[in-house]
Amino acid sequence: MSACATPTRLSPTAIAHTLTLAGPEADSDELPTYVTCELDPHDTAQNHAAHLVFLPDDTEGKAVWLLWNGKRALTQLKGPRLECDQGDAEEICTLYVDHPHGHAWRSTRNY
Template sequence: MPACAAPTALGLTIVAHTLILAGPESDVDELPPYVTCELDPHDTTTQDHAAHLLFLPGDTEGKAVWLLWNEKHARTQIKDGCQEYDPDHEICTLYAAHPHSHAWRSTRDY
């Protein structure tokens, strides 16, 4: 299934908040100038878009900084990784308790 793919630019405020959340060991140089929503297509009047920004340095459980946004605001948040696996033992690339279906790297159209 294709992702929502709504784009948004990462401004200096988002980059600064990401660095604060991820810590000084994080590599903000890895951040792209913009991201796209990784969720399934959704009702944007009731649900935020979401995009993975950075994994937390040293974490082995998939904790990461995610950007959540809509037309009015954006926020960064640390979220646990989804721990669901597909039959081929591939882990979902989204955050824990995400809405809609899981995203397997091998089957997601980005």
């Protein structure tokens, strides 16, 4: 997958909202200042998306994502997308569930 990679800077409002969504255990020092879109290249009418932080102590892989376009930005809590490969190892898409476009796979296999 080749990513869109459109950059944006996190606003103080986005940082505050991310910390609210992530809960009291979240560390503001772990948040990026700038992010790039992790989705496949796409039309400018669609939102860009970037992972910000996983929820502390969450075992399901939920995370806060920034979605933005030329007019607005918002943070949302999103769950992971899990898929099963044809082999015996589970494959995990590193993007959120129900994301548009192609997947970004990471294998859980131990090499």
